[in-house]
Each structure stands twice: as structure tokens, then as C-alpha cells.
Amino acid sequence: MLSISAFFVGLLFGFGLILSGMTDPAKVIGFLDLAGAWNPTLAFVMVGAIVVGSAGFALAKKRQRSVLGAPMQLPQTTQLDKRLLFGSLAFGVGWGIAGFCPGPAIVSAAAGQPKAWLFVAAMLAGMALYSFIESRGK
Amino acid sequence: MNPSDVMPISDYLSGLAGGLLIGSAAALLVLLNGRVAGISGIIGGLLQTGNKGDKIWRLMFVLGLLAAPFIYRFVFGLPTVTIDAGTIELIIAGLLVGIGTRYASGCTSGHGVCGISRGSMRSLAATLTFMTAGFVTVYLTRHVLGL
Numbered sequence: 001m002l003s004i005s006a007f008f009v010g011l012l013f014g015f016g017l018i019l020s021g022m023t024d025p026a027k028v029i030g031f032l033d034l035a036g037a038w039n040p041t042l043a044f045v046m047v048g049a050i051v052v053g054s055a056g057f058a059l060a061k062k063r064q065r066s067v068l069g070a071p072m073q074l075p076q077t078t079q080l081d082k083r084l085l086f087g088s089l090a091f092g093v094g095w096g097i098a099g100f101c102p103g104p105a106i107v108s109a110a111a112g113q114p115k116a117w118l119f120v121a122a123m124l125a126g127m128a129l130y131s132f133i134e135s136r137g138k
Numbered sequence: 139m140n141p142s143d144v145m146p147i148s149d150y151l152s153g154l155a156g157g158l159l160i161g162s163a164a165a166l167l168v169l170l171n172g173r174v175a176g177i178s179g180i181i182g183g184l185l186q187t188g189n190k191g192d193k194i195w196r197l198m199f200v201l202g203l204l205a206a207p208f209i210y211r212f213v214f215g216l217p218t219v220t221i222d223a224g225t226i227e228l229i230i231a232g233l234l235v236g237i238g239t240r241y242a243s244g245c246t247s248g249h250g251v252c253g254i255s256r257g258s259m260r261s262l263a264a265t266l267t268f269m270t271a272g273f274v275t276v277y278l279t280r281h282v283l284g285l
Contacts, residue, residue: 003198005167007199009163009202010205012162019159022156046251066168074256075253079260084243088238090234101239106181110203123235124236127240
């Protein structure tokens with residue numbers, strides 16, 4: 001049941017990314033280009049997503065288990081640390097260079113964009129590198 | 139010419155509608171599965187050794203993401219997109235996004251949408267950081283280096 005719901009939620013998420021314009025790097029960079037012809041569209045995406053998301057998380061916080069009976073696994077960390085800040089910094093630089101963040105890149109790769117394949121391959125390599133470094137440290 | 143090029147209002151509306159779908163997906167995943175819809179975390183979890191049972195829902199979510207453009211193309215047709223970045227830029231950007239989102243424990247979806255939606259200060263700080271980094275990077279590449 002949990003895998004079926006995950007599939008349909010992933011599908012819905014993907015539809016949202018395509019409809020919103022997030023899968024178009026030119027639009028993303030247009031949003032990040034404050035000094036150029038600024039395109040505020042993505043601010044509407046964020047607002048739309050956060051309005052509905054907030055309602056969902058408000059309901060979720062009142063529950064011990066999910067509707068399908070799974071344990072609620074919400075992040076417990078509250079500390080602002082170097083990993084969070086430097087990680088976000090690196091992510092933001094990469095996002096600004098290519099105009100892709102992880103979700104839209106995956107969807108664009110599936111849509112058959114060769115440039116997105118290259119980006120996703122490099123992104124997966126970066127994620128694997130993280131797992132490798134972290135597993136060595138333990 | 140794409141109609142959205144001459145009618146920015148439709149861009150805003152599709153942005154808002156798309157955002158509502160993304161938010162609905164985030165709400166559904168936490169309510170049904172008790173999980174945060176963070177793409178980098180969901181994919182990152184697949185690249186780590188360990189708990190097999192935890193991998194199935196992740197894989198199914200990613201399959202849903204991958205199926206989305208096929209169904210969308212069939213029903214509405216996919217919007218045209220422009221990817222200006224060249225090979226070297228895509229590789230550098232991909233590596234930075236991959237390693238950065240894992241160290242930060244989240245990306246645009248996990249921190250920007252889900253984290254802010256659940257009122258996490260950590261996610262707000264992450265979102266402000268990656269957005270500022272994005273603004274500065276585009277300023278430098280577009281207006282200083284002229285790439």
C-alpha cells in the first residue's frame with residue numbers, strides 16, 4: 001500500500017513540476033536573475049506549494065501514525081550547522097549555474113533531454129560521493 | 139511562439155497551479171506514508187547501503203516522477219524548455235547539487251516546500267542560503283562574467 005501511494009504521489013509531484021515551469025532551466029534562471037529580466041513565476045510556485053503543504057503538515061503533526069499506518073518520520077534536527085549552510089551554499093551555486101534542482105532534473109531526464117541526463121549523472125555521482133565519504137567516517 | 143511568452147499571466151497561473159500540485163503531493167506523502175517529500179533525500183536514500191524495506195517506497199516515488207513526463211506528454215504535450223548550460227557547466231552544477239543537497243539534508247522540495255510548510259527554522263535558513271547563492275551565482279555568471 002505504501003509503495004502504491006508513493007508511486008502516485010511521485011507522479012503528482014512530477015505533474016506539478018512540469019506544470020509549474022520548474023523543469024525549464026531558462027525559467028528558473030530567469031527567476032534567479034534579479035538584475036536581468038526578472039521572472040517571478042517561481043515565487044508563485046513556492047507560495048502555492050507552501051499553502052497546501054502547511055495544511056498537510058499541520059494535520060500530520062497531530063497524528064502518531066500515517067493514514068496508512070506507517071510511523072510519522074519527520075526530521076527532528078533543529079540545529080543550524082556548517083553542513084546545512086555549506087551544503088545549501090554549494091547546492092545554490094549549482095542551481096544557479098544550470099537552473100536544475102533534483103526533482104526537475106529527474107523529470108527532464110525522463111522527458112528525454114540529453115543535457116538533463118548529464119546533469120542527473122553528475123548529481124548522482126555527487127550524492128554517491130557523499131555516501132562514500134560518510135560511510136568511511138564511521 | 140509559445141503563448142506563455144506573450145502572456146505572462148498564464149505563466150503565473152500555471153506556476154501557482156503547479157505549486158498547488160507540488161504542495162498536495164507533499165501533503166499526501168506525509169499524511170499517507172509519514173514521509174517528507176524531499177527529492178534529494180528520497181534519491182539519496184537509494185544510494186546508501188542498508189535497510190532494504192526502506193528502499194521500496196523511495197523507488198516507487200522515483201518511478202512516479204519518471205512516469206510523469208510520459209503521461210503529461212500524452213495528455214497535454216510537454217512545454218518547451220531551454221537548457222543554456224554547456225557540458226562542463228552541467229557536470230560541475232550536477233556535482234554541486236548532488237553533494238550540496240546531501241550535506242544540507244534537503245533541496246528545494248525538502249527544505250523549500252516541506253521544511254517551510256512544517257515551520258522548520260533549519261529549512262528556512264537552508265532555503266534562504268541556497269536562494270541567495272543562486273541569486274549571486276546568476277548575477278556573477280550573467281552580469282559580471284557574461285557567460
